[in-house]
Amino acid sequence: MTKSNILNGRKMKRSSVDMAFGAFRTTMLAVILLTTFTCINGEEEEGRTRISEEEEDIEFERQLSILNKPAIKTIKTEYGDVYNCVDIYKQPAFDHPLLKDHKIQIPEEYASKPSKFGLKEGCPQGTVPIRRMTKEDLKRAKSISKSNRRMTKEDLIKSFSKRNVVIIDPQKQGDGHEFAGFETIKTPGRVYHGAGANINVYNPAVQPEEFSSAMISIESGPLYQRNYIQFGWTVDPSLYGDSKTRLFTSWTKDNHLTTGCFNTLCGGFVHFNANVPLDFVFTNISQSMGEQFDVRLGVYQHNITKVWNFVIGDEEELIGYWPADIFSHLSIEADYIRWGGQVYSPNSEQHSAQMGSGVWRDGWYQETCYFRRVIDLDATYTPEVPNNAYIQRSDTRCYYADDNSYKDDYWQYSFGFGGTGGSPHQCRR
Template structure:
C-alpha cells in the first residue's frame, strides 16, 4: 500500500518542486543506517518489528504511568491546559495554531543526551494535534533516549499516538494496534546512528507526516522511506485535519532528592550556543489544503523552564524557519 498524494514544496518563486532534498550543506551528514542493519535486512513482504518481551508488556500495561506521555502547559495559547503532573514533563518547543493543517515536515538534529535516571527520557519530536484538552488526539514522531522503555541509553526512532489525551489509548511504536507499518527497511524503536557531537559533525533526520485525503490515512515518512500510516478511524478529532502543530524537545524531571534532573535536552547546551553547540530543528513546514508544504507563518516559542532548557527562533534563506533549543537541566540557575 502506498499513498496517493505526496506533499509538494514551493521554490522561492512560488513554483512547486517534488522530492525536496533538505541536505544541502557539505558539513551535514544524514544517518543512513540503524544498528540492526549491520546484521542484515528484512526480506520482501515482511517488516521489522522490535522483539517484545514479557517485561516490555509489563512496562506498557495500563496501570504503569512511566510509559504514558503527558500534555504540555498551554497557558500562553487559547488552547489552554495544565500538566497532570507539572513537575514531571518539561518542554521547549515551537508551535503554530490554526483551524486546518494536513501535516508537517521538519529536519531534526540528532543527539544522544545523557539521561539521569532510567525512568526519565529525553526526546525531540513533532506533534500533530486536534481536539479539546479533555480528549486530545495526537500523532507524534522523532528520536528518544528512554532506558526504562528500551533497556539502554541509545538514541532511537519512535512514534506515538493517543486519541484521549494519553489516558487509555495509544502507545509507542508497534506496542499496540494502531499504526500500520508498510516498510521493511526501518524499525520503529531502532537505534539511530550516527549522532551529532559538540563542535563536531552534525547529523540529522527529516520527518514528514501528512494526510492522504483519498485514503483517509496519516502517512509517516522518515528521510526517503515511507514507513506506514495511522488510520483516521483511530481518532475523533484528527479524522479530517489537525488544528495545532508543534516541534521541540521534552524531558522527564523526576526531581530525585528534591533537585532538578541533570537529564539533558537536545545536545545539553543552551540555544545561544548555536550551530554545533545547541540542537536544532530546521525547515519547519506545514501541509496546507492544496497538499503543499509551506512556511508555518507566525510561530510561537515556549520554554517552560528557561533556566533549565530554552529555545531561540530564527529564519534565513537556507534553513527557512528554524530554532535552536535545549539545555543541561540542573545548573546554578536551575535547581
Template sequence: MAKVSATSASALHCPLVTASGRSAPNRDDERPKKRSHYYHLAPRIVSKFSNWSSEAAAGEVVVWRERGAFAATSPAVEGASGEEIRTGERRRRGRRGATKRPQMDTARGVACLLVAVICLSCAAAASARSPAARMNRHLKRFNKPAVKSIEMRPNYHPEGLYDESKSNVASNSNEEKPKVQLWHQNGRCPKDTVPIRRTKKDDLLRASSMRRYGRKGHTTANPMSVNPTMLNEGGHQHAIAYVQGDKYYGAKATINVWEPKIEQPNEFSLSQLWILGGSFGEDLNSIEAGWQVSPDLYGDNNTRLFTYWTSDAYQATGCYNMLCSGFIQINSEIAMGASIFPTSSYSGSQYDISLLIWKDPKEGNWWMQFGKDYVLGYWPSFLFSYLADSASMIEWGGEVVNSQPDGVHTSTQMGSGHFPEEGFSKASYFKNIQVVDSTNNLKAPKGLGTFTEQSNCYDVQNGNNAEWGTYFYYGGPGRSSSCA
C-alpha cells in the same frame, strides 16, 4: 543524514504482511508446538462406540485403535501397554463375572480420568493467574500485533499524487541515504514482511506496570495555559515551536540528532513533532514522531527512532511504536525503535533526520515518511475523533521527564544539552519546518510561536533564512547554577 540501526538481529523479528493487504501468521507459529507433558499424565479411553481420530483428540496423544477397542495414553489404565482388549479375549469367569469385571474396570478408568481432569484444571487455572503467565500474555500481544487488513501505499503525497516514483526520489540525489542498518549485517526481513523490535521479559520487568508499558503520561505542552507550572505536575518539560488557529493536514521537519545524557532510568529526553486535535483535556488526539533516549523503555541510552499516538490524552489509548494496535508499518527497511547512528557531536559533525506526517485526503489515514525514500506506514483514521478531520495545532521541539531526584531539578539534557544561543554544531535544531495545508501542499508555518516552562533550564529561539527556511534552536542542560 543519520542512519537507523537495531542493536542486534535477535532484537527484531519480521511478521509477514502480504501484498494483497492481508496479514499472515508469524512464522514462529508454523513451527511444531511441543506438547505439554500434562497431556501424557491424563488417561484417555476411547469407547467402542466412538470414532476418534488423532485430530479429534485436541492435542492429546491417543494410541489409536480400531473401532470397538479400548485405547489410552497412561499406564494407569489397564490395557495402556498397547494391547488391544477385545470381547472374547478374556477367560470365561461365568456369566455374572464376565459382565461385572469390565464394568468395574471401566468405572475405575472413568474415575481416574475425572480426577486427572480436575487436577489439570486446577493447575491450569493457577498457572494462568501466575505473574509469569501474565507476562507471557503481554509478550505475545506485543510481539504479534493483530492486523487484519492494511493499505500498502497512500493515495496522495503533499508534493502531488502519490506514485511508485516517490519511493525512488532519492535515487537521483547525492544525499547520503540511510540504507544500512546494523541488524542488516545478520540478514534482512524477507519480502512482504516488516521489521518489529522484539519485546523481551527484561523490558516488562523495567516497567512500573505491565499495563502502562510503552505508554506516556499526559505530556503535551499547552502554550495557552494560564499557569504553565501546572504542566510539570506529571514531571514533563518542553521547549517547542508551534502554530495554531487553522486546519492542518500534516507537518514536516528536519531534526538534528543527538544523544542527550539521562540522569534517572525513569526519565527520557526526546525531540519530535506533534500533530494535535481537540482540547488539552481528556479528548486530546495526538500523533507524534521523532527520536528519543529512554532507558526505561529500551534498556539503554541509545538514540532511537519512535512514533506515538493517543486519542484520549494518554489515558487508555495509544502507545510507542508497535507496542499496541495503531500504527501500521509497511516498510521492510526501517525498524521503529531502532537506534539512530551516528549522532552529532559538540563542535563536530552534525547529523539529522527528516520526518513528514500527512493526511491522505482520500482514505483519511495519517502517513509517515522517513527521509526522501521511506514511507514507513500509517495511523488509520478510525483511531481518532478530532484528527479524523484535521489537526488544530502543530508542535515541534523537545521534551524531558523531570523526576526531581533528591528534590532538585534533573540534570537530564534536552537536545544537545546546550542552550539555543550557542548556535550551530553546539545547540540542537529543527530546520525547514513546514505544515500541510488544505490543498495538500507543504508551506511555511504562519504565526510561529515558541513556548517553554522554564527558560533557565531549557529554552527555544526561532529564526528564518533562505537555506534553512523556518527553523529554531532549542534545548538545555537541565540542572545548573541557574536551574535548581
C-alpha cells in the same frame, strides 16, 4: 527544497504549548505491557492472590507468547535488539478492533528497496520488523507500575490517568514534563494536514526514569479528547532498557487516558517498510562543536484516504501510516502543531534531563540542537513555511528555544532549542 545530508547517510555540513504533555513514556509502557499481565508478589491481599517467583516467571513467558507475533525470520542487531520479521497482515496493527478487516493501503508508487535507515539486513518481502519483547522489558514494566498486587487493565488506567492530562499552565513544572520549542497558535479556520523537519540528532544524558526527546506533535481536539501523533528521536531507558538515541512514534485519541501507545506496542500503526522499524537506533550522533547529523522526518495526511503517512529521509521514504479510523478529530484534520524538545524527570525539583545537545547557545548551531527546513501542510495539503504570525515560542525554567526564522536555502525555516537540565538552581542559559 534542497536535499540535505541526513543521519545514517552522508556527513552534514557544519554551520556557525503551552506546556508539552507529550507521550508519557513510563506510564504508557506499563499500561501497554501490563494490560493483561498480573503484577504479583506472594500472599493474598484484598482477595487478590499473590504467587511465587516461579509462577511469576511462567506468567512472563505466557505474556511474551502473546506480545511477540510469530516470526518468519529473526534479525539481531549489533546494539542487542532482536527484530521479528512478522507477516504484514499479522502485525500488531491488526490487534486494534477497528482494523480487523483493514486492507493495507500501500501507495502504487511505493517500492521496497534497501534503505539508509534502520536495519542493515531488511526483512523478507511481505513481512515487517517488529522489536521482540523480552522478559527484562516486562520486569521493567512491572517495576514502573509500582504495584504489589494483581492488577487489571482498569486498575492500571486509573492509576496513571492523573499523569496523562495536558498541562495547560507553562509555569506549572511540578509534574516533571517540560517542553521548549515552537507551536502554532490556535486560530479559527486555520487547519493543518501534516508537518516535517530535519531534526539534529544528539544523545542527551538522562537518568534511569527520565527521557529526553526531539519531536513533532500533530494534534487536534479538546483537552480530554486530544488526538495526537508524535514522532522524532528519544533517549528513554524506561521504554527501551538502554540510553541509545532511537526513532520513536506515539499516538492517542484521548490524551492517553485509555487509547494509544508507542511504536508498535499496540494496534494502530500500519507498518509496511521491511527495512525500517519504528524504534531503530541512530548510529551517527552529533557532537557539540563537532560533526553534526540530522534526519528528516514528516507525517503527512493523504488528501483522499485521510491516512497519516510517516516518512523518513530527504527522499521521504515511507515507513507506514496511522489509519483515520483510529482517530476522532485527526480523522479529518489537525488544529495544532508543535516542534521542539520534550523531557520528563520524576523528581524534577532535584534533577532534570538534558534536552537536545545539553547546551543552549542562541543561534550557535554547532553547539545547540536545531530543527531546520521546518514545514507544515496547510488546509489545501500544500507544504508551507510556518508563518510567524501564527507561531509562538514555548520555553521553561531550564529549557529554551529561539531564532525561529527563514535563513537560506540550506537552513530554510529553522530554530534552536535545548538546555543543560540538572537541579533548578543549576539551570542556566
